Amino acid sequence: MPQPLAGLVVLDLTHVLAGPFASMTLADLGARVIKVERPGTGDDTRTFPPFKSGKSAYFAAINHGKASIALDLKAEDDRATFERLVARADIILENYRPGVMEKLGYGWDDLSSRFPRLIYGAVSGFGHTGPDAKRPAYDMVVQARGGVMSITGEAGREPVRVGASIGDIVAGMYLAQGVLAALYDRERTGRGRKIDISMLDSQLAILEHAVAITSVTGKPPGPTGARHPSIAPFETFHASDGLFVIAAGNDKLFEKLCLALMLPIADDPRFATNAARCENARLLKRLIEAVTLENTRSYWIQKLTAAGIPNAPIQNIDQVMHDPQILARNMVVDVLDRNGRKAFVAAGNPIKISGVEDRSSRGPAPDLDGNRGEILRWLDGE
Amino acid sequence: MPQPLAGLVVLDLTHVLAGPFASMTLADLGARVIKVERPGTGDDTRTFPPFKSGKSAYFAAINHGKASIALDLKAEDDRATFERLVARADIILENYRPGVMEKLGYGWDDLSSRFPRLIYGAVSGFGHTGPDAKRPAYDMVVQARGGVMSITGEAGREPVRVGASIGDIVAGMYLAQGVLAALYDRERTGRGRKIDISMLDSQLAILEHAVAITSVTGKPPGPTGARHPSIAPFETFHASDGLFVIAAGNDKLFEKLCLALMLPIADDPRFATNAARCENARLLKRLIEAVTLENTRSYWIQKLTAAGIPNAPIQNIDQVMHDPQILARNMVVDVLDRNGRKAFVAAGNPIKISGVEDRSSRGPAPDLDGNRGEILRWLDGE
Known part of the structure; x- marks a missing residue:
């Protein structure tokens, strides 16, 4: 054709x-x-x-x-x-x-x-x-x-x-x-x-979320490093040998993540909804890193992938250009x-x-x- | 219609x-x-x-x-x-x-x-x-x-x-x-x-330039802060009251910029071509900032705009949403x-x-x- x-x-x-x-x-x-x-x-x-x-x-x-x-x-x-x-x-x-x-x-x-x-x-x-x-x-x-x-x-x-x-x-x-x-x-x-x-x-x-935030709150958002401002957990985390990304974009994925990390906080009201997790994102990050720091990136990537939780290495351009999926x-x-x-x-x-x-x-x-x-x-x- | x-x-x-x-x-x-x-x-x-x-x-x-x-x-x-x-x-x-x-x-x-x-x-x-x-x-x-x-x-x-x-x-x-x-x-x-x-x-x-750089040099580029890696001058510069952007993307614009800044370097072989300017970008930035630090952002934005040189303030989302052009x-x-x-x-x-x-x-x-x-x-x- x-x-x-x-x-x-x-x-x-x-x-x-x-x-x-x-x-x-x-x-x-x-x-x-x-x-x-x-x-x-x-x-x-x-x-x-x-x-x-x-x-x-x-x-x-x-x-x-x-x-x-x-x-x-x-x-x-x-x-x-x-x-x-x-x-x-x-x-x-x-x-x-x-x-x-x-x-x-x-x-x-x-x-x-x-x-x-x-x-x-x-x-x-x-x-x-x-x-x-x-x-x-x-x-x-x-x-x-x-x-x-x-x-x-x-x-x-x-x-x-x-x-x-x-x-x-x-x-x-x-x-x-x-x-x-x-x-x-x-x-x-x-x-x-x-x-x-x-x-x-x-x-x-x-600019999607940034326009929404500015128009509703009157306060323009600033930079947030590696974190998404409206979803949590959705950012980089330290493993023992460097950074990788976890992106648990809804409650179900967050529950799975808690299970995979053996971190019993899925029912904690501070983390039970995405809105709550965004408000307590700094605390949440520390709780997660207290676990992820104990093993390597490749360990966690394999483990989270097996559990169906979106995650990723941070690849340089050479790695991207040799990525098997690419x-x-x-x-x-x-x-x-x-x-x-x-x-x-x-x-x-x-x-x-x-x-x-x-x-x-x-x-x-x-x-x-x-x-x-x-x-x-x-x-x-x- | x-x-x-x-x-x-x-x-x-x-x-x-x-x-x-x-x-x-x-x-x-x-x-x-x-x-x-x-x-x-x-x-x-x-x-x-x-x-x-x-x-x-x-x-x-x-x-x-x-x-x-x-x-x-x-x-x-x-x-x-x-x-x-x-x-x-x-x-x-x-x-x-x-x-x-x-x-x-x-x-x-x-x-x-x-x-x-x-x-x-x-x-x-x-x-x-x-x-x-x-x-x-x-x-x-x-x-x-x-x-x-x-x-x-x-x-x-x-x-x-x-x-x-x-x-x-x-x-x-x-x-x-x-x-x-x-x-x-x-x-x-x-x-x-x-x-x-x-x-x-x-x-x-x-990824345009990053793919080109990686495939030709074998070295993946890293982050370059606020600077474009293949064009110079094309980044943020300090004025006396904060940062603004100058983007002089070709030799003609660079000549105009030198004139507007009263900086007699347009014929200097270190800066005469874009390739040379990229190699000497750190030096070039300092020479330009030695001038721009002497006046405010709004002064330079007005002056460079009058001279036809692409420039910009760094706007937050609220400013963008109230930008007259927008x-x-x-x-x-x-x-x-x-x-x-x-x-x-x-x-x-x-x-x-x-x-x-x-x-x-x-x-x-x-x-x-x-x-x-x-x-x-x-x-x-x-």
């Missing part, structure tokens, strides 16, 4: 991470992605470390399998090429600051009147409306302004960023969602739509070079779809302007 | 966060979501603090606008009702452990042969395949095992969790994407598909009670679509089994 987006063409003017992450998802779902880059330098991430054989592994991790053509959208010839590409595209993606596409004559209104089926996906720091629409942003900017830094880290210490660039990535994921919804809609209406994603909006959208799920894929040899590895596609092949390799990350010839031939109808 | 998913029915057997987050997105895009809950207790998050008038704000933040019916899928009568619901549904979502739906007689193979257009979305801790498929998981488990904790926090200190539950939320977002792709596919093939999302897979999928984008919405009065607030829909109304309120979060009557009448064709 072909991939769900097979046959669709994405014209991708985005750079850095949020937009390219969205087009990577669309490519993983079967779309053909043509990256339109600035002549001379191309996507900024081509210069981001680490490098292998002079090429950025960072760039490769996000841009594998895409084609590249360098176009100066202010030059007459290149504009003509660009417009021929738009005419063939189902989806155009851009992450310029609001107004830039309009100045080029390629704003949503212009494109939509010429190409009514075109879907236009934009991702920007703050969105295309509102007082700060034109301000520039990067991941760190929206992690800070969007609140996630204020709830990440240890109480009483400086805030830290989330180690993954969720300021970009979550916005890219919402862009992909919006584009997919518009594709479904277009099947029935025959018309494209504009999707306007703001990185700042996207940060607020993932490998069994084809979540580490090879990125090939132009000669079909393995050049990089990248994360696989987490969207597993019945009947659709889950490929274990990806095409190369493109050289800047590296696919100009084939793209022009395709436009000429070869 | 109607919302893109108007007219679609989602039968939602999921509970806690990942699945309900996905169905919230589908509801925000216009689908009708019917929550099928366990009789007696319902969704675990109904007991999660904080509470307002006895109801969980956490539950309301994720389940607004959904309907609820309590069904015991092992009882004959309720099974009949459930099967009538499946027959009317476009999408079924579940987050049981793999095998549970099969035991009930409602696995993908069974349902798909009876209802070939049905889309089946599953989200589980580790996915429906692989050695750990049947193990239970929660957010903390996959944040730990999936690697993000190993790169979040301060070097040399204990790892911390990401303050937002991205273990659940990112998986829920991939589930929504998979369902949307399957909807598009169904328009052309007439057949539904099964989507199998693993929370662990989803964590690996967002309010202008309709990103804080009211959740109404059954009488149409404001009961809670929740994050708005970050997917802004041209021509589609961006509602500023949401229907109530359902009482357990609170919509049984209307759902049964709807099944009877009223």
